[in-house]
Amino acid sequence: MKTITGYKCTNCGQVMFPRHERCLNCNEREFKKVEPTKRGKLLTYTVVNELPWGIDERGRVLGVVEFENGLKAMGLIKSDKVKIGMKLTTGWDEVRYQNGVRVYGLTFED
């Protein structure tokens, strides 16, 4: 499955996403690539009714998930019963049609 690339500092172990040229904790410049795990925990979310141009829907649920390896990322939540702390399964799907291109990103299901 395609997914995002996270970065783990080779010096201090800090896990980061998105990319930084220097570690947020120790300024190290060497990183090992890490991927989201299959399961994660929902840290916060919102239900968005007023979406930007190009997304013709209401009630899109967006949230931030922490994976089992410490990586954190935003994604599209596909669940009707959303609750902080809930366990979610990581997916990858079309999230936006942008300038004539299908853009893929993280999705989460319960």
Added chain:
Amino acid sequence: MIPFERHDDDSLVDMLAAAGLRAMDDAGLGDRPVDAVYVGNMASGLFNHQVSVASSLVDRLNLMPAAADRIENGPASGGSAIKNGLLAVASGYYDVVLVAGGEKMREVIGPRSTDIVACMTHPQAEYIYGVTLPAMAGMFARLYMDKYGITRDHLADVAIKNQNNGLLNPYAHIQMKITKEGILTHPQAHINNPVVADPLHLYDCCPVSDGAAAVLLTTPEIAKKLKNTPITIAGFGQATDTHTLQERDDPTDLKAVTIAAEKAFSMAGIKPADIDVAELHDAFTILEIAESEHVGFFKKGQGGEAVASGATQIGGKLPINPSGGLKARGHPVGATGTAQVVELVWQLRGEAGERQVKDAANGFSLNFGGFGNNVVAFVLRRDA
């Protein structure tokens, strides 16, 4: 400044020029040359299909050959433009600097404007999901409200206070009294006040506005020779934080707000308790409460009760956003940081009319860029 509203018949540069002239005339500059012009603007290229607006402004005001730059720092562009002018004068290189902040957002329809503002989020980690600034604020509000016991009642108190203040400000975009019944407690309040990005509703969000505001900066020596009462910028501070909210150790901790405010207070040699009037960046009601705590006006978790008690109303212990704030004055993004300073100048000179805070001598402004990733604060002082 000029009134914030829909300016259908004015271009961005029309508005900047009108605000710029008013600032020059207010100071009594006459034909004295301006050395440099800084324009605070976030996205003229996207909203108005025009760039190099600072060059356009000097042309309109016949300020050539003054140096001219556009300063872009998202919603803190206006604050950053003043900071650049301040440093330029303080360095001794320029004597007279005109700073004008402006944005014309209503040239595009609502969803386009939402999209343009969302361009400040991280392109790969946030923007692609359709995140908006209200959505960022919604995710923040959910955590902040849970952690500190802030309720929708507190958020409504901020909205009502600021819209009441807006009624006293002829420059404010929103001129409408609202009640708690109408936006919160009536069984049909959700019709007036629908969810924008849960838990935030329509009346938790600032409007989308057009407008411009300008200030003239100069040395104390030249200021003494000009006709109107000068106000001193006694302190400024600026600080940044991670681009995404999720990479902050504690996403409810607005570190850049705390640090920018500390720097501004430290430079001015005063404490938060010495402030008589404050203009905070209430793009969302939750932000006025969170910022009032992070800058040190109230302890964490007490900002909601402070609003509920009336302490932040005009006439209260520390009036916050007597102008109506972003909530009622409006938020033409690049203009806001400059408009906050204009309001403080009026308040400190005693020229704020019906919304005047009595005997205000020290003012504070906070201009919040991105979602708290680039924040500019000022302390202004009326010298005796």
